[in-house]
Amino acid sequence: MKGNAPKSTTSNRNVHILSCLQKVKRIGEGRFIALCPCHEDKHPSLAITFKPDGITLIHCFGCGASGLNVCKTLGIDPSVLFPPSDNHSYEKQAKHHFDAWHVLPALAFDAAVLLIAARRLNEGDKLPEADLEFLAEAVIRIQEAAYYARGKYGR
């Protein structure tokens, strides 16, 4: 984070996205949760991840809204979800080290966690906030893997 100055454009975009949302809470490096603007959200169910390559992943695990849905609802340009086109580090990072053999075990683990969560809910348990946050991150990881698999970030 401390290295190069050209990151400022990306962080301005990130600040812009967060400033449009309510009840924003930081849950980790580049990771936030907030109230989803696409549905009547009482507890933050929107997960936002700012990736180092300038891509922003947004997913609502309440209503399933994507980053594009959220931008549309907020009236902001969806281009904020992607790195500026002059960001050359994006291209370099997009091509390196995607490997299905690394991603699949992580997804398998996430799937197991989802099943455990579903069982607990089925038994009438309420999931702790930390579990919900983990599940939000799991959804983002799965979404991200799907993007990679479609080659969206690849070239």
Ligand SMILES: [Zn+2]
């Ligand atoms: Zn939502």
